[in-house]
Amino acid sequence: MLLNIDAGWIEKRLNDGFSRDDLKAILLSSDAEADLLYSAAREVRRELFGDRAFIRAVIEFANTCRCSCKYCGMRTENTEIPRFTLDPDEIVSVAEIALENGIKTFFLQAAESEEYNAEWLGDVIRRISDMDMMVLLCVGIHRIDDLDYWYEAGARKFILKHETSNKELFEDMKPGFLLDDRLRWLRILREHGYHIGSGPLLGLPGQTVDSLADDLILMKDLNVDMSSVSVFLPARGTPLENYPVGDVDLGLRFIAAMRLYLKNTLIPATSTFERLRKDGQLLCFGAGANVITVNMTPPRLRDDYELYSERFYVGLEHARRTIELAGLQETTESDLLGE
Numbered sequence: 496m497l498l499n500i501d502a503g504w505i506e507k508r509l510n511d512g513f514s515r516d517d518l519k520a521i522l523l524s525s526d527a528e529a530d531l532l533y534s535a536a537r538e539v540r541r542e543l544f545g546d547r548a549f550i551r552a553v554i555e556f557a558n559t560c561r562c563s564c565k566y567c568g569m570r571t572e573n574t575e576i577p578r579f580t581l582d583p584d585e586i587v588s589v590a591e592i593a594l595e596n597g598i599k600t601f602f603l604q605a606a607e608s609e610e611y612n613a614e615w616l617g618d619v620i621r622r623i624s625d626m627d628m629m630v631l632l633c634v635g636i637h638r639i640d641d642l643d644y645w646y647e648a649g650a651r652k653f654i655l656k657h658e659t660s661n662k663e664l665f666e667d668m669k670p671g672f673l674l675d676d677r678l679r680w681l682r683i684l685r686e687h688g689y690h691i692g693s694g695p696l697l698g699l700p701g702q703t704v705d706s707l708a709d710d711l712i713l714m715k716d717l718n719v720d721m722s723s724v725s726v727f728l729p730a731r732g733t734p735l736e737n738y739p740v741g742d743v744d745l746g747l748r749f750i751a752a753m754r755l756y757l758k759n760t761l762i763p764a765t766s767t768f769e770r771l772r773k774d775g776q777l778l779c780f781g782a783g784a785n786v787i788t789v790n791m792t793p794p795r796l797r798d799d800y801e802l803y804s805e806r807f808y809v810g811l812e813h814a815r816r817t818i819e820l821a822g823l824q825e826t827t828e829s830d831l832l833g834e
């Protein structure tokens with residue numbers, strides 16, 4: 496049974512824990528209830544991290560993909576988009592620009608590409624790590640030996656989004672892949688020393704509030720260090736190109752639920768919120784987020800990294816202004832985490 500949410504309700508759950516029904520109640524909360532939840536989420540963030548947030552820089556370095564995810568413009572069947580792999584020197588020079596601008600976390604993101612090998616990426620990681628930057632990877636599933644190689648090169652964090660905890664939906668959306676394999680892979684990453692990140696794509700066709708509650712429980716079970724939610728936006732040339740966008744307000748409630756339930760996790764204000772609503776990323780910070788990612792993919796290529804169509808590209812000025820408007824102070828990841 497879903498209960499009315501008030502300050503006492505929230506405090507009791509923060510002390511005693513949240514049931515699955517409690518998580519559903521958060522996701523289904525009224526606007527007035529959501530305001531209380533956002534306020535409590537900001538308080539949890541304040542207690543754990545202070546009123547601080549950090550900026551990381553992402554470069555999307557390869558968009559060739561062997562996968563056929565139905566929601567993604569880079570799926571292998573999409574012959575419309577030009578494919579690219581960046582030159583290592585260009586990747587490193589972008590990292591240098593990020594560092595000159597005070598950003599100390601560099602996020603190397605790519606589709607599940609077979610255009611580069613472990614040594615190629617290891618060399619890039621080592622060069623950036625030697626600049627005293629934190630290296631975060633989001634490059635899909637590779638060989639276990641590669642994980643160790645990249646860890647030795649200096650990578651410490653790895654994001655592998657589970658997209659949905661619903662097995663049937665996952666296997667429909669990602670043909671040829673099994674949810675169990677992806678979860679096993681997240682656990683392997685942890686065993687090999689990485690901080691791990693995961694999260695759902697909110698608004699997939701057929702997704703339910705029950706399955707979103709299960710996403711939260713799954714992330715708790717995985718003990719993620721980083722948790723995120725993106726709101727579905729259709730990409731041209733995909734089986735989902737005519738499907739409606741996801742619900743931003745539900746996404747904001749999901750962020751608050753992550754902060755209240757998972758507590759000690761890094762939560763990004765993702766660009767899909769800003770793409771769908773002006774000041775959407777500011778609203779994410781208001782719901783408990785504490786990270787924002789600046790897109791530093793070279794402008795000549797970034798439209799070809801088509802996770803969804805007509806992307807919003809977060810620039811440094813926008814990121815800094817959003818942190819300031821949220822009443823937060825900018826810091827670095829290592830300072831925030833005391834690493």
Ligand code: SF4
Binds near residue numbers: 563568570606607
């Ligand atoms: S979501 Fe990732 S793995 Fe799936 S098709 Fe797109 S780039 Fe490839």
